[in-house]
Amino acid sequence: MNGSTALPSSAAAGVGVWQRDLRLAARRRASWLLPLAFFAAALSLFPLGLGAEPALLRRVAPGVIWACALLSTMLTLTTLFDGDAADGTLEQMLIAQRPLTRTVAERVAAQWLVSGLPLVLASPLAGLAFGLPVSTLGVLVLSLLLGTPVLALLGGLGAALALGLRHGAALVVLLVLPLALPTLVFGSGAVLAALNGEPADAALSLQAALLILTALGAPRLTAAALRIALA
């Protein structure tokens, strides 16, 4: 990445990797505007493809919004480590004193703040465009707030496994999609329950459980995958 000048000093000073990533994102607006634009573009395909019947759109909204959020998150994550691998920064991270697991967790957290959080914040608009009642928007935001970090963590794992490979982006999507399925199911399930006037607690609790499990496991596995890729 272009931050190669910023890294040695910041790593030496023990400044978090994620401050560097956030600074980079702030200077390159495409990194957070692009996923958002993709999300909007993908969402607008559905009314055009399915027809503008309000009842139908409301019915499919939870699944459609969730699927678009999933794909949009994947889009930015497929190359999470590629820039760092290309300019040698990643090797420095591997041999640095600071644990690689922590570096990975910070990178993914920064990536989520840049590309995941904007989706969460924009989702009420998407919900309104699909005719979801205002009462369900809270559950939609909450489910995405719990779910998109899981997608980011899994996407980071996929990006580490497919680091520097041909067709890396398509490969990451194929690797991560089956693993991300439970999150999609519980996330859209929560919104659907709210839409049907049922309590969404169960699905949201399961999502929180998935988030805890993934947050505990994924950074460690991602670090292992990076070591494998660069060994």
Next chain:
Amino acid sequence: MRRATLPPHATAATPPARWTRFASPARFETLAASLARACWVVALLAGLAGLYVGFIVAPADATQGEVYRILFVHVPAAWMSMLCYLAIAFWAVVGWVMKLRMASRLARALAPSGALYTALALWTGALWGQPTWGTWWVWDARLTSELILLLLYLGYIALVESIDDDRRAAQAGALLALVGALNVPVIYFSVRWWNTLHQGASISLTSAPSMAQTMLLALGLMTIAFWAHAIAATLTRARALSWEQEPEALVAVKVSS
């Protein structure tokens, strides 16, 4: 054809019979060659016998008529599809943790067979579903899980095949297979939960009440055939991988035979 003795460098050491004995490519080669040959024969014979009993001897089903006979292919394929994934995860992790290249090769060699059985289970399921339920596909928990399993296989194969370095391919594949195997229960649970949430056309997939003796015999024979085929195909593929990845270790075997 038959190899009377092991190559000199393999017999010279004669280590105590440890379970890692066949991790040596040279020893594996001699074992796998004869074992694969035997398993191909068993697969062929048991398959022919199973198909004969299943399609000619066994009586027609009381409720489903003749169409139930696809079960003799469908059920063993579905069993093997799940078993192969666990076997991949097992051998891949053994190969990774204990640094046994042969175990990694076994994992990699298992994957195409597993994907084949999964595709076969889905395909025969569709052929069975059309006449009995009137539809090729339902988004039932079991069918959907099997589809996801196919995606897991394809992901594993795609990852391993797109890495040129053998060591990295084996280790990255092991990590993915481990994560996948741990995730299978979560995926299955979420799919079942999803299925109850979206109450669609409810088709009960519970199995038939009881089976005639000949039906069980045919199913048993076909299961043996599938097992033998899985072992034979995997060993044959693992041998090919050995020859591809470290031919120098195997030339001695070839010369001595």
